[in-house]
Amino acid sequence: MAVPAKSSPLSDLRIALPSLPLRLQEVGRFVAANDYDATTRSMRDLAAEAGADPAAFTRLAKAIGYSGWDELRAALTEARRPSQTSPFSGRAKGRRHGPQADVALVADKLEAEAAGLPRIAAQPIVEAARALHDAKRIWITGYRSCRSVAELLNYELRLFRPEQVQLVGASGPDDLDLGAFRPGEAVIVIGFLPYTHASVRVAQAAHRAGATLIAIADSLSAPMAEGADHVLLFEAASSPGFFPSLTGAIAIAQSLAAVTFSLGGTAAKKRLENTEARLAAASTYVSEKG
Amino acid sequence: MAVPAKSSPLSDLRIALPSLPLRLQEVGRFVAANDYDATTRSMRDLAAEAGADPAAFTRLAKAIGYSGWDELRAALTEARRPSQTSPFSGRAKGRRHGPQADVALVADKLEAEAAGLPRIAAQPIVEAARALHDAKRIWITGYRSCRSVAELLNYELRLFRPEQVQLVGASGPDDLDLGAFRPGEAVIVIGFLPYTHASVRVAQAAHRAGATLIAIADSLSAPMAEGADHVLLFEAASSPGFFPSLTGAIAIAQSLAAVTFSLGGTAAKKRLENTEARLAAASTYVSEKG
DNA sequence: CGATTCATGCAACAAATGTTTCATGGCCGT
């Protein structure tokens, strides 16, 4: 017994549309075109905007096989629900072993991570960068795999603000730094599920001290995001695989550093040039000439 | 003229959360974690699922500056509304300064980096993973901003192969490790333009010692890629901005770790479980229950 | 220890929601 084609409410609508009375077609098209409003606003509200009778919506729902507008809307709501539980459930299924499967796994992973990046909100990053620009001092925290993100951010920010940026715990036990947070300073905490106690402690200390708290996390409900002045979200679980994905966090960190640098203007530029010159003088780099 | 600090309802919530009464924090967290349901389902419905009083939702809304739950939900609904035909039509156009320009810059950057990921070749990653799987020992190197990539790789590999993975320089000056490379071992070197002398030295030492050399780099002509058994390429300059992009390198590192883990089979799985259990026992993590 | 404030659950309220009924008007077949 095969499933007779997943019945999406929108496809139900589209299929039945041509055989409907004129007025219901109108309303049907309106719903299809404004399905987001259909799930969020009230029937009468939609009717007013569509210039139709509220009853038409009930009739439309019944005409395409639902018990009423409520049920149609519930179906639309479910259909629109954001990806919740791994859309890859079916994927890892038939996996045998062997090279092909691994290649496919990597390709899927990369693709999924690529899809996650444009979903990152740019606005909050810019606002957070402004906060960093204004901060007298910047602390950065991240544990476990997030440590790498923290260190990258630390590295890039120090290129043009060497004296004012510091990793929490860089000069002794982390706890010693917690008491050093001051108002006017910024504290960046990076973390995702499962959250470490240590990172939450840092976030709380920052909040209590009145410092500007910036959280880079996978969820607004992450404990270190509570009370944060800026939350930058990425999708840690967006890719199939065994470890949470950090590409989103890295992308955020680099964007944050880039905008902060941009805000720094010529002063930042000069500092960066100085740093580069120093590294070159120490012949850190291989000369570009082959 | 100036944008008066975009006031997102979720950030309103987050900021006010810590100073709220206990019960309101509870429902506040619930709302933050289920913001989609918050916009689509009814207050009483949510209350039932959250195990709270309906009145708490009204009180929460008022506590964070809204006239009532209706207004809060309306704000949430607007915030969630899908891409409104991009408010930045002529994005990278003639804009010079201002917040708009920064937002556009970040969005462009993210988009460009997303475009770069699918261009990464999966096949070489799988082959390199197989080399790692066969290696008796794994060394990892990266300097400057690549250090973060190296540390991430080190961290993830050590989750299931703790005794066999080591950062070059982890136990003393880097140079001391160079003489320790042996055939049958693998050395991973990460770097991009401008290339550091140190990373090239590690690569050459690995090659001379007969170890398997894996290079993660931005070009086939990178000096550390010379003589490498596996070269994994990413696009460091793919995005506009001031620092080279590391998302590609991170994505490669994570894929590499994932496939290596996959090759490790049940043994690797068991090791990972042990590690996780140990971390849990040390109560590193915040318990998942809200 | 007593007075007070405040958080919290319950119950009643008015407003708004989706549905149904009814009257109207256009359409087609005969």
Add this chain to the structure above:
DNA sequence: ACGGCCATGAAACATTTGTTGCATGAATCG
């Protein structure tokens, strides 16, 4: 042209919604 049919809008309906007042109990301060 007439009668039946159905689409359509307006109004009445029961239900559900968000809100508010009140009583209770815990915590706070004098």
